[in-house]
Amino acid sequence: MPEAPREQALWKSLDAFRIELPSWGFANTGTRFGKFIQAAAATNTEEKFRDAGEVHRCTGICPTVAVHVLWDFPEGLQSTDEVKGYAAKYGVGIGAINPNVFQDQEYKYGSLGNPEPQIRRAALQHILDCIEIGKQTGSRDISLWFADGSNYPGTANIRHRKKWFEEGLRESHAKLSPTQRLLVEYKPFEPAFYHTDIADWGMALLLARAAGPRAKVLVDTGHHYQAQNIEQVVTWLLSEDMLGGFHFNDRRYADDDLTLGSIDPYQVFRIFHEILYFEWETGRRADIAYMIDQSHNLKSKIEEMIQTATTAQELYAKATLVDHARLARHQQKCELVDAEECLKEAFATDVRPVIRDWRRAKGLSEDPLAAFRASGYLEKASAERGKKNAASLASYA
Ligand code: PSV
Numbered sequence: 001m002p003e004a005p006r007e008q009a010l011w012k013s014l015d016a017f018r019i020e021l022p023s024w025g026f027a028n029t030g031t032r033f034g035k036f037i038q039a040a041a042a043t044n045t046e047e048k049f050r051d052a053g054e055v056h057r058c059t060g061i062c063p064t065v066a067v068h069v070l071w072d073f074p075e076g077l078q079s080t081d082e083v084k085g086y087a088a089k090y091g092v093g094i095g096a097i098n099p100n101v102f103q104d105q106e107y108k109y110g111s112l113g114n115p116e117p118q119i120r121r122a123a124l125q126h127i128l129d130c131i132e133i134g135k136q137t138g139s140r141d142i143s144l145w146f147a148d149g150s151n152y153p154g155t156a157n158i159r160h161r162k163k164w165f166e167e168g169l170r171e172s173h174a175k176l177s178p179t180q181r182l183l184v185e186y187k188p189f190e191p192a193f194y195h196t197d198i199a200d201w202g203m204a205l206l207l208a209r210a211a212g213p214r215a216k217v218l219v220d221t222g223h224h225y226q227a228q229n230i231e232q233v234v235t236w237l238l239s240e241d242m243l244g245g246f247h248f249n250d251r252r253y254a255d256d257d258l259t260l261g262s263i264d265p266y267q268v269f270r271i272f273h274e275i276l277y278f279e280w281e282t283g284r285r286a287d288i289a290y291m292i293d294q295s296h297n298l299k300s301k302i303e304e305m306i307q308t309a310t311t312a313q314e315l316y317a318k319a320t321l322v323d324h325a326r327l328a329r330h331q332q333k334c335e336l337v338d339a340e341e342c343l344k345e346a347f348a349t350d351v352r353p354v355i356r357d358w359r360r361a362k363g364l365s366e367d368p369l370a371a372f373r374a375s376g377y378l379e380k381a382s383a384e385r386g387k388k389n390a391a392s393l394a395s396y397a
């Protein structure tokens with residue numbers, strides 16, 4: 001532990017910061033236009049956990065993996081023990097459970113917002129199964145994202161759909177264990193291009209409130225319009241005790257799933273800053289699940305996850321350096337330049353040397369990316385999985 005108080009605070013924040021990996025970030029995924037296959041990409045659930053375990057081994061800050069039930073639990077509830085086994089084998093825990101009510105044909109016109117009661121029921125049943133899976137895996141969060149919406153004006157009764165969402169979410173909430181939470185994610189558009197049922201944080205907030213006290217909002221940083229002030233959304237949700245978690249990624253145009261901080265690292269810093277400022281002011285720890293939601297088509301998947309996790313760690317560490325007491329004084333007196341400088345100074349500080357010391361002290365490699373490259377993992381995974389991945393390309397039309 002370093003001696004200087006500023007470095008001690010930084011060190012403590014490094015001890016506390018953890019970020020969850022998405023299982024879907026390790027498999028070959030594509031764009032609407034095509035898929036570039038990586039020989040080393042995971043081809044099944046076990047390999048996704050193995051890859052996630054490798055990211056955690058190298059970074060030390062990614063102890064859990066979010067799962068998508070349809071993609072990772074081929075037999076639904078029956079697959080639970082198998083998936084738990086993979087998690088234990090590769091030294092990670094199962095994190096947020098993501099139901100999937102957007103992929104099956106029956107969801108063409110929506111899931112919980114579908115005008116057909118039987119389809120709403122099927123979607124609800126899948127969510128309830130996921131809640132049960134979460135109980136068995138010990139996962140706290142059920143993370144809900146809905147593709148529901150419409151593409152043409154006048155084609156959907158938006159008010160009815162809102163009511164059906166309230167009903168479905170309320171019924172889901174009623175089945176939570178006392179420790180579980182529902183996280184409600186929003187997204188302005190895609191795949192729906194006229195109206196999306198849960199299009200912004202206000203809609204997600206109202207629906208979460210309607211669902212019950214353990215429903216909170218999930219902020220996916222890619223799910224905002226271009227000029228949206230995301231950190232303001234974050235501060236409002238915090239002050240309402242309604243911020244449950246994040247899906248981190250970066251964007252240039254829309255939901256691009258770019259590497260966190262690759263376009264606007266200052267924005268990520270400002271988000272972390274508002275959270276830490278809230279904690280300082282209230283004396284309460286914000287109970288937030290930090291998760292990554294990125295699927296990379298071009299970058300090597302494991303390397304990119306290591307890059308993302310360490311970027312998040314750096315930006316979080318920088319945000320802990322803001323002098324809150326000083327900032328509060330400057331804000332109160334409207335000393336604009338001084339207040340802004342509090343942020344700029346922290347952002348400009350190179351925290352990497354302290355992070356390297358912290359890693360060494362924790363028995364980690366100083367440089368997680370170099371450690372991964374030196375391990376030969378990628379070459380081995382390519383050799384083992386290359387054929388299967390190439391075959392999957394042939395079946396992709
Ligand atoms: C939708 O764009 C989303 O952000 C949701 O969180 C999904 O679960 C995830 O991406 C993967 O499709």
Ligand code: MN
Nearest residue numbers: 185220247293
């Ligand atoms: Mn997301």
